[in-house]
Amino acid sequence: DTAVSQTPKYLVTQMGNDKSIKCEQNLGHDTMYWYKQDSKKFLKIMFSYNNKELIINETVPNRFSPKSPDKAHLNLHINSLELGDSAVYFCASSGGARTEAFFGQGTRLTVV
Amino acid sequence: AQTVTQSQPEMSVQEAETVTLSCTYDTSENNYYLFWYKQPPSRQMILVIRQEAYKQQNATENRFSVNFQKAAKSFSLKISDSQLGDTAMYFCAFGRNRDDKIIFGKGTRLHILP
Numbered sequence: 001d002t003a004v005s006q007t008p009k010y011l012v013t014q015m016g017n018d019k020s021i022k023c024e025q026n027l028g029h030d031t032m033y034w035y036k037q038d039s040k041k042f043l044k045i046m047f048s049y050n051n052k053e054l055i056i057n058e059t060v061p062n063r064f065s066p067k068s069p070d071k072a073h074l075n076l077h078i079n080s081l082e083l084g085d086s087a088v089y090f091c092a093s094s095g096g097a098r099t100e101a102f103f104g105q106g107t108r109l110t111v112v
Numbered sequence: 113a114q115t116v117t118q119s120q121p122e123m124s125v126q127e128a129e130t131v132t133l134s135c136t137y138d139t140s141e142n143n144y145y146l147f148w149y150k151q152p153p154s155r156q157m158i159l160v161i162r163q164e165a166y167k168q169q170n171a172t173e174n175r176f177s178v179n180f181q182k183a184a185k186s187f188s189l190k191i192s193d194s195q196l197g198d199t200a201m202y203f204c205a206f207g208r209n210r211d212d213k214i215i216f217g218k219g220t221r222l223h224i225l226p
Contacts, residue, residue, distance in 0.1 A: 041151075043219070045216075098164070
């Protein structure tokens, strides 16, 4: 059983399109995150949710909108995709900052 | 704001040698946690070791150990008897207790040479 699963694993799309990445965790964690890993491997936090409530919203363009229908799911919707959005997006969950964060396998988004 | 700095972008060592990866952080928080994560070419993020800031004793996990210097805000990772499978990106991370924010350093790419 995969603890944190993201779909799709790869996503290639044209500029201007809207796309979504789904994330689900079966660990019973209250906290979920979205991170962006750029081509230089820098992992930057985008959002965190705790029990469906937005806790952290870093300086991310409004085109990125997370949605948490329940505490096991945190989806990321991106509007009007730009070339600079190309990156690997990781979903993660944890029982809090004191514990291990479990990561999904990442979604490689390529905007052409 | 918290920052995590890894000053070594890339390192190479021979198999079986010991290697130390450095990490410093800046925070005014009192309650926090520190982590080292490994990201092999498979892209999967794997926890290597975890340290609670209120504990003075350095964490160890088999061949992996840390040197935690709280006053200096330093958290280095030592890998003993390095193996080819240790080749990966290593990320130092800071976990802030009050809002569960986890931030990462820019990573160190470690190559273990046969």
